[in-house]
Amino acid sequence: MTPAARIQAAIEILDGIIEAAKANGAPADRLVADWFKNHRFAGSKDKRAIREHVYDAIRACGPIPATGRRAMLGLVEEQPALRELFSGEGYGPPKIGKNEKPAEGGVAPEWLEDRLIASAIGQGEAEALLSRAPLDVRINRLKVEGELADLPEEGEKLALPNALRFTSGTQVSQWEAYETGLIEVQDLGSQIACSAVGALPGDTVIDLCAGAGGKTLSLAAAMGNAGTLIAADTDKRRLSQLGPRAERAGAQVAETVLLDPGKELEALAAWAGTADRVLVDAPCSGTGTWRRNPEARWRLSEAELSRLTQLQARLLDIAAQLVKPGGSVTYITCSLLDEEGAGQVAAFLSDHPDWQAEALDLPLGTARGPGVRLTPSHDGTDGFFIARISKA
Numbered sequence: 001m002t003p004a005a006r007i008q009a010a011i012e013i014l015d016g017i018i019e020a021a022k023a024n025g026a027p028a029d030r031l032v033a034d035w036f037k038n039h040r041f042a043g044s045k046d047k048r049a050i051r052e053h054v055y056d057a058i059r060a061c062g063p064i065p066a067t068g069r070r071a072m073l074g075l076v077e078e079q080p081a082l083r084e085l086f087s088g089e090g091y092g093p094p095k096i097g098k099n100e101k102p103a104e105g106g107v108a109p110e111w112l113e114d115r116l117i118a119s120a121i122g123q124g125e126a127e128a129l130l131s132r133a134p135l136d137v138r139i140n141r142l143k144v145e146g147e148l149a150d151l152p153e154e155g156e157k158l159a160l161p162n163a164l165r166f167t168s169g170t171q172v173s174q175w176e177a178y179e180t181g182l183i184e185v186q187d188l189g190s191q192i193a194c195s196a197v198g199a200l201p202g203d204t205v206i207d208l209c210a211g212a213g214g215k216t217l218s219l220a221a222a223m224g225n226a227g228t229l230i231a232a233d234t235d236k237r238r239l240s241q242l243g244p245r246a247e248r249a250g251a252q253v254a255e256t257v258l259l260d261p262g263k264e265l266e267a268l269a270a271w272a273g274t275a276d277r278v279l280v281d282a283p284c285s286g287t288g289t290w291r292r293n294p295e296a297r298w299r300l301s302e303a304e305l306s307r308l309t310q311l312q313a314r315l316l317d318i319a320a321q322l323v324k325p326g327g328s329v330t331y332i333t334c335s336l337l338d339e340e341g342a343g344q345v346a347a348f349l350s351d352h353p354d355w356q357a358e359a360l361d362l363p364l365g366t367a368r369g370p371g372v373r374l375t376p377s378h379d380g381t382d383g384f385f386i387a388r389i390s391k392a
């Protein structure tokens with residue numbers, strides 16, 4: 001494919017991504033992969049270039065653009081060398097019209113930029129949210145003792161002893177160490193969030209929003225497979241991915257529990273008042289993961305954010321009923337918005353005067369209200385809010 005044809009391909013893919021974002025359809029990654037499947041003539045260099053154009057264009061547009069072409073014109077503003085590829089020749093895009101306007105730039109739709117500013121996320125932090133994330137792995141201590149030898153590349157050592165960093169796009173999943181469960185892909189921020197739980201061998205731990213079990217596996221390793229680890233979620237498809245992952249990692253999870261939304265405590269009744277640690281990795285806006293999912297900025301609405309904050313408050317209440325006297329709840333969101341983080345926990349503490357925030361000893365982050373916040377710019381991790389609370 002010519003460089004111009006690659007631009008036109010990216011424009012077509014962007015059209016699909018914009019429509020899907022409006023209709024809450026398939027994620028960008030899937031649409032890119034589908035396009036490649038249906039256009040077999042694209043070689044590996046073409047694919048790399050097209051993918052880069054697509055994601056660079058998504059990052060270049062704050063609000064959702066009207067069309068893929070306008071999104072690409074937004075990218076032309078940042079990368080003027082692309083302008084000459086709009087020549088109208090061959091399979092390339094038509095010439096740029098005199099009155100044609102690029103899509104609006106910025107960090108996010110205006111209402112969301114305002115919420116970030118209200119949560120003390122300044123311009124530098126906001127821009128870092130749109131950078132490329134590196135690839136972090138966790139050494140799985142259920143399978144590795146001492147040094148991990150023979151990785152195809154040497155990783156950068158990070159602030160936690162089991163964390164290693166590789167450059168964005170490293171194909172870790174093709175490494176033998178990954179296939180055999182010696183390493184797990186997990187952002188450093190997520191690893192730090194898991195360490196905040198303080199799970200120990202012998203504990204009873206409930207991962208209330210376990211999803212596909214990324215953090216459950218980390219907890220199993222911290223517990224050395226000793227104790228009771230419950231992975232619960234309302235999403236059957238995600239929860240079903242935990243079994244094979246746990247097997248590969250050598251993690252023993254006592255039970256996966258499928259929850260009925262609104263009736264979560266019914267399925268968890270057997271553990272009410274018994275857990276040493278409960279982790280609430282609550283569903284959230286994902287503003288802290290825009291480095292990986294820049295198109296998520298176009299999918300969030302004020303109504304959805306309000307639904308999420310109500311659900312988060314309810315999950316905190318449920319978690320509080322699961323811990324035993326002296327136990328703790330660790331509340332995490334991969335969001336930088338206070339209403340999903342510091343504000344959420346502060347509201348819980350004000351409604352429950354017999355609960356208090358515990359001091360956290362984390363290697364990175366900045367104090368934020370009753371917890372700690374990690375950000376891409378300050379900490380080089382995905383954005384997270386982390387708090388641990390217990391009954392006084």
Ligand SMILES: C[S@@+](CC[C@H](N)C(=O)[O-])C[C@H]1O[C@@H](n2cnc3c(N)ncnc32)[C@H](O)[C@@H]1O
Binds near residue numbers: 282
């Ligand atoms: C941030 S994700 C969890 C990610 C997961 N812990 C991991 O590390 O991969 C939030 C999860 O909350 C789940 N969820 C949504 N509503 C829930 C509810 N009412 N009770 C429990 N889990 C819920 C979602 O299905 C989703 O898997």
